[in-house]
Amino acid sequence: MQRDERSGPAMETAASAPARVVVVGTGGWGTTMAIMLAAREPVALLARRSDKADRLQSERENREKLPGAAFPPGLVVTADSSVLNTADLVIFAVPSAHLRTTVARLAPQIPAGADLLSLVKGLERDTLLRMSEVIAQAAGVDQRRVAALSGPNLAAEIARGLPASAVIGARDPALARRIQARLGSRAFRVYVNADIVGVELCGALKNIIAIAAGAADGLGFGDNGKAGLMTRGLAEMIRLGMAAGANPLTFAGLSGIGDVIATCGSGLSRNHRLGLELAKGRRWAEIEADLHGVAEGAYTVVAANELASRLGVEMPIAREVQRALFEGKSVQRCLVDLLSRESKDELADLPPWLGPAVAAPPER
Numbered sequence: 001m002q003r004d005e006r007s008g009p010a011m012e013t014a015a016s017a018p019a020r021v022v023v024v025g026t027g028g029w030g031t032t033m034a035i036m037l038a039a040r041e042p043v044a045l046l047a048r049r050s051d052k053a054d055r056l057q058s059e060r061e062n063r064e065k066l067p068g069a070a071f072p073p074g075l076v077v078t079a080d081s082s083v084l085n086t087a088d089l090v091i092f093a094v095p096s097a098h099l100r101t102t103v104a105r106l107a108p109q110i111p112a113g114a115d116l117l118s119l120v121k122g123l124e125r126d127t128l129l130r131m132s133e134v135i136a137q138a139a140g141v142d143q144r145r146v147a148a149l150s151g152p153n154l155a156a157e158i159a160r161g162l163p164a165s166a167v168i169g170a171r172d173p174a175l176a177r178r179i180q181a182r183l184g185s186r187a188f189r190v191y192v193n194a195d196i197v198g199v200e201l202c203g204a205l206k207n208i209i210a211i212a213a214g215a216a217d218g219l220g221f222g223d224n225g226k227a228g229l230m231t232r233g234l235a236e237m238i239r240l241g242m243a244a245g246a247n248p249l250t251f252a253g254l255s256g257i258g259d260v261i262a263t264c265g266s267g268l269s270r271n272h273r274l275g276l277e278l279a280k281g282r283r284w285a286e287i288e289a290d291l292h293g294v295a296e297g298a299y300t301v302v303a304a305n306e307l308a309s310r311l312g313v314e315m316p317i318a319r320e321v322q323r324a325l326f327e328g329k330s331v332q333r334c335l336v337d338l339l340s341r342e343s344k345d346e347l348a349d350l351p352p353w354l355g356p357a358v359a360a361p362p363e364r
Helices: 009-016 028-038 050-059 081-086 096-109 131-139 155-159 173-183 196-218 222-243 248-252 254-265 270-279 284-288 296-311 316-326 331-339
Strands: 021-024 043-046 075-078 089-092 115-118 146-150 164-169 188-193
Touching: 021 028, 028 043, 028 075, 028 155, 028 173, 043 081, 050 075, 081 096, 089 096, 096 131, 096 296, 115 131, 115 173, 131 146, 131 196, 146 173, 146 196, 146 254, 164 173, 164 196, 164 254, 173 188, 188 196, 196 222, 196 248, 196 254, 196 270, 196 296, 196 316, 196 331, 222 248, 222 254, 222 296, 222 316, 248 254, 254 270, 270 284, 270 296, 270 331, 296 316, 316 331
Parallel strands: 021 043, 021 089, 043 075, 089 115, 115 146, 164 188
Antiparallel strands: 146 164
16 A cells, blocks of 8 residues: 555645544554555554554554555654543454454543444354453443444555455444445445354454465365365354354355465465464464464364354364364374265255245344
């Protein structure tokens, strides 16, 4: 993304105006969202530490996560949480493992009328809650105030201005439309979906499948083998989603198959890269330190398997990913065991098709 070289009173006013959008989290995706929005209105990127905020503000780019993506004049980086006082849209883009503590710390300064949006893709380890549920609980707000964005959104591509699409899941249609109008552009097409359960489960579960896909690539399974793995992974996602009350058609959309394609096939995906490293015989403990970011699938897989167990759903790929990551089983053995499973009716584990699914799942 090119630096905006415009100057003059109008741009100076925009840069100095109070930010109505605050993005919490200075990772690649949070920084990309802040850059994208700051081209149109003042945005504050809220860092956890003052030294990091000062460095980003001084360098006017996130050299660690997005080298070359210059900050527009309307973007201010700060560690001062009082910036939240003027926000009417707060966007959370922190790792899932830190989301609850981050929201709880900032909750007293979030305005009562602000819209809340989660960019975080995962499930909370102990509670098995989706990220929008974690935000609502930690902030002490109604779940209808929280939306979730998901889709094939590789931050480095979007930061370069390449076209992308996403979907906003929200039970409140008005909330979804407000955020859609705020985020959408010709280069970043944004759709809405009332099925926030499905949108968030897609975002969490596809990372697990991407780890398996990366391992398959690392072992030279070829395009046919990888396509089969991705498709059966999507079937696992649908089974769990339907058992949790999601609309099965959501899994055929941007947050489902769209994100599966991007995350399982791109070298920019940390989850895919994790699978490649596992295929080399490396262990999760040593890979984690080298990723330069968070592979959310590794932090989600245990919760996903626990949720599947509670709902009586079989997820063999997710189970093998967990074994490879945390139980010392070799990736080769995991994939061989998956290939050795009994063949059956392709749709055997899916509920009977009963016609159009409901527009939105019941309140939890």
